[in-house]
Amino acid sequence: MAGTGDESLSDDDHRRVAQEMFDRWHAGEPKSALEIEYWDNPTSHGKAFTAYVKKWLGVATEGRSRQAQRIEVLERMLRVHGISPSDSDELSxxxxxxxxxxxxxxxxxxxxxxxxxxxxxxxxxxxxxxxxxxxxxxxxxxxxxxxxxxxxxxxxxxxxxxxxxxxxxxxxxxxxxxxxxxxxxxxxxxxxxxxxxxxxxxxxxxxxxxxxxxxxxxxxxxxxxxxxxxxxxxxxxxxxLPLQIGKxxxxxxxxxxxxxxxxxxxxxxxxxxxxxxxxxxGDTRYCMRIFFVSTVANRERSADAAVTFVRPDEIGEELLAALPHTAVVTKAKRVAVASDDLLRPSEVVEKVRGRIDVRFTMDTHTRCWKHFKVRPPGNAAEPEATDQRYCRYDKLMRGYGYTPAWVERLVRDLSDSLIYESIVGRPG
Structure with a gap:
């Protein structure tokens, strides 16, 4: 194959060859083996490869000392701050x-x-x-x-x-x-x-x-x-977080x-x-909604920080859907809760039925909570073991209440005909 300085190759050809060699080296093939295959050169031991890729791709493939790497980082820091690393280096x-x-x-x-x-x-x-x-x-x-x-x-x-x-x-x-x-x-x-x-x-x-x-x-x-x-x-x-004088x-x-x-x-x-x-x-890249949650530490010095920020891409879709309906976030645990914001199953059916185009009955609702595992079946040993984003157990009433986030989840998912059919077993 043509050598590193072969004049029969155009600049584009050299760049193509250099990219091909670089990709193979990056995948694990030795530089010396590539030099032999491409240039019939068994004596360079990687130096010709390094120079060729650097020339045509502008990519360094040889190891650098920690000092050299540190200098490169410092130079980049100067440049992004609008400062030339040296008198002879005019900033681009x-x-x-x-x-x-x-x-x-x-x-x-x-x-x-x-x-x-x-x-x-x-x-x-x-x-x-x-x-x-x-x-x-x-x-x-x-x-x-x-x-x-x-x-x-x-x-x-x-x-x-x-x-x-x-x-x-x-x-x-x-x-x-x-x-x-x-x-x-x-x-x-x-x-x-x-x-x-x-x-x-x-x-x-x-x-x-x-x-x-x-x-x-x-x-x-x-x-x-x-x-x-x-x-x-x-x-x-x-x-x-900017400090606030008012609430x-x-x-x-x-x-x-x-x-x-x-x-x-x-x-x-x-x-x-x-x-x-x-x-x-609803995309946080368009508008970010920030929820402040007041917490109390168990001991005076046990809090890690006054406020914890969680990036949107680090939490699940269900939690993002539930946040607009959440007033207070507490430590996750199984508790008996009776709350005015919870909905009876019949109320869930009524709200969902008015917002989707497919059939939604009490039987459909039962199939849904079983499919999404938001609560245990009847007579369970731990009836309070619910997904509290969507459902909570009321110990006094011995029944389950559902959150507004559950309604939103059902409306969103059941609007997809494939999801509806997979849960109900037939088209809507």
Whole structure:
């Protein structure tokens, strides 16, 4: 086969060969064996392979000392902060854009968490849109993709002598859904529309209704930043909970605050909720709902932390479905509970029947709780051994009550004809 410097091969051919060799080496084949097969070279002992792959793929395949690795990490840290590692190393455009993106996002975070600010949402949106623009341009610049606005003749448009970048919505399309999930892209577009609506207006009451979207926007941004430019680009090792002088706002208070907004802004927020598809509306990358749970430690110093954060992708689908109906979370244990929020089986049947298009009876309900194992069968030795997200045993009444989350679970799952048939044994 052709040698490493064979002039009969084009650059694309060399890159293809290098990629093929690299893939085989990565799968476990020795470098020396590949050198013999491809170049009939039994004397290089891996050096020719290393140089060839480095030249054509830009990938290092030789072990480096811990010091060299540490230096490389430090250099990357300097670059993402907009600092050149050496006087002779001019910082590339992509890293200047990454530094700008990070600084703008951190400024947005400081503005939103400033207790004296009455203009926090407007500042946050403005600065985060700049951050998103910058990081998307950095990705496109690094990958060699054109992101400038051009006229019908293909010439780059100019604004005050400078090349004009495409607008944010177009950049989202250029970056692509592979890098920006649909819910994250819709979250950014939500803030773009809101920015245009509230420009030059002072609306402190907007902070509470948009806090969940803002949290998602910040997390989406950092996830993209770290995924594309490494852990060194992260905004911070920890996200601290801002201290509150007043109490946390509950749903009635949020509605009262939102009622203070101008009618066109209220209509915009309501219309957004109506227009956004259900699968995106419920995605934490579009809007994050945060539940604060007050707990008491058994001993004065036994608590690990005042607040514990659990990432959405680390908890199950059923728990996410149950959270909107949960007022208090306690230590998991088998207890007898009598609660006004529990539903009788007949009430479950009535609620579910009104929301699905298939037949749902008391017999169907019995088949469902058996299928999903939400409670033990009758005369069980431990009748209280239920899945308390969906069902609880009332010892005094010697019966079972079902939670609103159980109704939601049934409506969601039984709307799927295949699931319905697998439980009931026949089509609906």
């Amino acid at each position: 455009v992509e890293y200047l854009l990454v530094a700008k993106a990070r600084e703008s996002a951190l400024a947005a975070l400081r503005a939103f968490n400033d207790p004296s600010s009455g203009y926090r949402t407007e500042q946050f949106i403005l600065l985060m849109v700049i951050a998103w623009n910058s990081v998307m341009q950095a990705i496109l610049e690094r990958d060699g993709n054109d992101y400038f606005d051009r006229d019908d003749e293909g010439k780059v448009k100019k604004v005050d002598g400078r090349s004009r970048v495409r607008d944010t919505d177009q950049l989202i399309g250029l970056v692509g859904e592979g890098r920006m999930p649909a819910a994250a892209a819709e979250n950014l577009r939500h803030f773009l529309r809101l920015r245009n609506l509230i420009a030059h207006r002072y609306l402190p009451a907007l902070d509470a209704p948009t806090a969940g979207h803002a949290q998602s926007m910040l997390i989406n941004f950092e996830e993209l930043l770290v995924r594309e430019f490494g852990a060194e680009a992260a905004l911070g090792d920890e996200l601290y 946390f706002q509950r749903e009635p208070e949020l509605k009262r605050i939102q009622a203070q907004l101008p009618l066109d802004v209220i209509e915009f927020l309501d219309q957004e909720r109506r227009d956004v598809p259900e699968e995106i509306l």
